[in-house]
Structures are given as C-alpha cells and as structure tokens.
Amino acid sequence: MPDRNVVVFLGGTSGIGREAIKVLLAAPQPRRPWHVILGSRTPKGDYFGKQYLDRPSSAEGDLVDCFHLDLSRFQSVRTFAAQLEKYVIGPIETLVLCAGIICMKKRTTEDGYEETMQVNALAEALLLDLLWPKLSAPGRKSRILFVSSALHLRAAKKRRLTPSNIDTYPKPNRYKTMSAYADSKLLLMHIFYLAEIRSQSDPNTRGCEVIALSPGFVPFTGLVRESGCLANWASKWILPWLPFAKTPQQSGSFIAQFITDAPLYPEAAVHDERAPLLPKSGTYVSISKGEIPAAEECYDEHVRNAWLEVLRDRGLWHARIA
Ligand SMILES: NC(=O)c1ccc[n+]([C@@H]2O[C@H](COP(=O)([O-])OP(=O)(O)OC[C@H]3O[C@@H](n4cnc5c(N)ncnc54)[C@H](OP(=O)(O)O)[C@@H]3O)[C@@H](O)[C@H]2O)c1
Numbered sequence: 395m396p397d398r399n400v401v402v403f404l405g406g407t408s409g410i411g412r413e414a415i416k417v418l419l420a421a422p423q424p425r426r427p428w429h430v431i432l433g434s435r436t437p438k439g440d441y442f443g444k445q446y447l448d449r450p451s452s453a454e455g456d457l458v459d460c461f462h463l464d465l466s467r468f469q470s471v472r473t474f475a476a477q478l479e480k481y482v483i484g485p486i487e488t489l490v491l492c493a494g495i496i497c498m499k500k501r502t503t504e505d506g507y508e509e510t511m512q513v514n515a516l517a518e519a520l521l522l523d524l525l526w527p528k529l530s531a532p533g534r535k536s537r538i539l540f541v542s543s544a545l546h547l548r549a550a551k552k553r554r555l556t557p558s559n560i561d562t563y564p565k566p567n568r569y570k571t572m573s574a575y576a577d578s579k580l581l582l583m584h585i586f587y588l589a590e591i592r593s594q595s596d597p598n599t600r601g602c603e604v605i606a607l608s609p610g611f612v613p614f615t616g617l618v619r620e621s622g623c624l625a626n627w628a629s630k631w632i633l634p635w636l637p638f639a640k641t642p643q644q645s646g647s648f649i650a651q652f653i654t655d656a657p658l659y660p661e662a663a664v665h666d667e668r669a670p671l672l673p674k675s676g677t678y679v680s681i682s683k684g685e686i687p688a689a690e691e692c693y694d695e696h697v698r699n700a701w702l703e704v705l706r707d708r709g710l711w712h713a714r715i716a
Contacts, residue, residue: 398429399488401487401653402488402489403433403490406433407434407438408616409616410609410646411492412642412646414646415442415458415646415650417646418653419458421654429456429457430457433462435463435470442460461477461481462474465517465518466503466509466512466517467505468505471517475524476524478528479524485529485536486525486529487536488538489525489529490541491538492539495509495513495514496620496621497510498571498620498621500564500574510575511577514575514578516708518585519585519588523711523713535603537603537652538602538603538604540585540586540607541607541649542582545579546579546688547688549576549579555577556700581701584692584697585701586688587676588702606677606688607648607680607681608678610681612640612644613634673685
C-alpha cells in the first residue's frame with residue numbers, strides 16, 4: 395500500500411474547500427500521494443471524491459473518499475470519528491476545519507444549541523477532541539487548520555456570546571444572521587487557541603502545528619445559499635467586482651498552501667525579506683495581510699479557561715489544559 399499523506403477535510407464539497415482540494419491534487423510531482431478524506435453531510439461528498447480524482451492533474455496513488463458527517467449533530471461527529479479511528483491506520487497528517495454555514499433564521503439543533511454555533515465551532519471542538527490521538531503520533535508533524543473569518547474581530551467588540559450565556563444565546567427575538575455567524579467564528583478562535591495550548595502541552599503532539607486562516611471575502615460560494623434570490627444574484631454578479639473580493643480559487647489556493655508546505659503568502663515575502671515563509675504554530679494568518687493578531691479576548695487566559703470549562707462540562711473536550 396502506498397505511503398499516503400492523510401488529510402481529513404471538512405467543507406470540501408463546495409466553495410473555498412472544494413478549490414483547495416483541487417489545488418492539493420494538482421500539487422507538483424513527484425510527491426507522496428494524498429489520501430483526502432471528506433466529511434460530508436450529503437452524497438455530494440462521494441460524487442466530488444470521484445470527480446476530483448478524474449482530473450488529469452491528480453497523481454497515481456491519490457485517493458479521495460468520503461464519510462458521512464453532519465456537524466449539526468454531535469452523534470454524527472462521534473460516528474465519523476469512530477469510523478476514522480478504524481479506517482485510518484496511521485496518523486492524520488492534516489485536519490482542515492473548513493466547513494461552515496450562515497443560517498438566515500434561528501434554528502436549534504437536536505443537541506440544544508443555536509445551529510451556526512454548533513456547526514461552525516462546537517462540533518469542531520468535539521471532532522478535534524475525538525481525533526486527538528490520531529493527530530498526536532510521536533515523530534510525525536501533524537497540522538490543524540482552522541478556517542476562521544475576520545468577522546470574529548467585530549464579534550469580540552459586541553460580546554454577545556459568552557461562556558456564561560451559551561444556553562440562552564441568542565436572546566429571544568434577537569437573532570441576527572451575520573451576528574450569529576461572527577459570534578460562531580469568535581468561539582472557533584477560542585477553540586483554536588485551546589488546541590494550540592493543548593498541542594504544546596501534550597508531549598505526543600509537540601511540533602503539531604495549529605494555524606487559523608482568514609480566507610478573505612469570497613462572495614460566490616455556498617455560504618449564501620439560504621439567502622434570497624436577490625442576495626444570491628448580487629453575490630454572483632456584483633460583489634465579486636469589489637476590489638477586496640477574492641475568488642474561491644484564490645482563497646482555496648491560500649488554504650492549500652498550508653497543506654502542501656509551499657511558501658506562504660508570497661506577496662508579503664516579496665515586500666519584506668524578513669517575512670517568514672511558514673507561520674509558527676498558534677498564528678492567525680489573513681490572505682491579504684499575512685500574520686495578524688486575533689481579537690484581544692482570544693489572548694485572555696480567563697476567557698479561554700471559561701470556554702474550556704464550558705466545553706469540558708458538555709463532554710466536548712476532555713483534556714484539562716489551558
Ligand atoms: N465565503 C467567504 O466570504 C468566507 C469568508 C471568511 C471565512 N469563510 C469560511 O470559509 C469556510 C468555507 O466557506 P465557503 O464560503 O466555501 O462556503 P460553502 O461553499 O458553503 O462551503 C461550506 C462547506 O461547509 C459544509 N457544511 C455546512 N454545513 C455542514 C454540516 N452541518 N455538516 C457538514 N458539513 C457542512 C458544506 O457542505 P455542503 O456542501 O453539504 O453544504 C460545504 O462543503 C467556512 O468555514 C466559512 O465560514 C468564508
């Protein structure tokens with residue numbers, strides 16, 4: 395059996411994630427073949443798995459397959475992790491947390507949480523916790539990529555979602571689509587720092603790199619699928635013309651670079667020779683600005699510990715670190 399580079403990819407059936415996988419499979423050869431494992435809530439995952447491999451650029455030995463995963467159900471996350479536990483014999487070398495949604499209306503999951511928060515953040519924490527032993531093989535360098543958003547910075551100014559109000563969030567009749575999305579990404583950033591600290595303090599994972607990415611504003615992806623016809627039309631035909639808008643291909647390539655280990659954000663390197671080509675673990679990297687600070691509260695040990703307790707209380711995180 396070929397020695398494949400195992401990449402578990404959430405959100406690989408659409409938009410930015412789909413483009414990232416195409417770039418990955420087109421990476422120059424000779425190289426170790428990829429084994430990309432998609433987590434997908436629909437049969438689209440199986441379909442795209444085959445389609446990706448049919449591309450002429452994919453190398454002999456590359457493998458893409460798919461397991462069912464619905465991040466809005468913790469039970470589905472547990473089943474997915476248990477399947478990978480049996481299926482992936484060696485370590486998982488890269489875990490890409492790129493799935494995400496924007497919910498136009500407030501929905502509550504069967505687990506009792508606001509759906510955006512569960513899909514974009516809580517389910518990621520649980521999956522990470524369950525897959526941790528597979529990411530911590532001694533002597534191998536695993537990488538965990540969190541696909542976040544610059545909107546988490548705005549959410550931090552409002553403090554709508556906190557460790558103490560998670561059960562009552564959002565207040566009745568106060569649901570706002572973009573606020574819920576931004577709040578979920580802020581929570582994801584806290585989980586990112588928890589994972590970074592856990593990685594540094596676990597003797598098995600020292601050297602495991604944990605990186606958060608901001609892929610920019612990418613108008614025409616599935617993220618707007620729940621909005622009306624007009625918003626969909628604008629995101630296809632008008633918003634891509636905004637000067638700061640990125641295409642799914644640009645943002646997908648940005649993410650893929652962190653998997654293939656190619657030099658990162660080369661524009662920054664050209665302008666500043668001292669700019670590092672590879673970010674350190676624990677870095678937040680924006681597609682347009684390079685390494686930047688995350689929201690201030692992400693560095694606050696008290697807030698982080700409070701989130702850790704919330705996750706531990708709910709059985710979503712078992713380590714005691716941070
Ligand atoms: N577009 C932007 O401007 C932008 C900006 C900053 C950050 N981001 C982030 O980039 C990531 C990719 O977004 P995108 O713009 O490429 O959107 P997208 O095209 O809608 O892709 C989202 C992916 O998440 C998956 N997903 C959604 N809900 C899921 C669930 N319950 N269980 C499992 N998978 C689920 C989708 O699967 P299905 O195919 O089954 O729906 C899809 O593969 C997201 O984390 C998003 O927050 C996007």
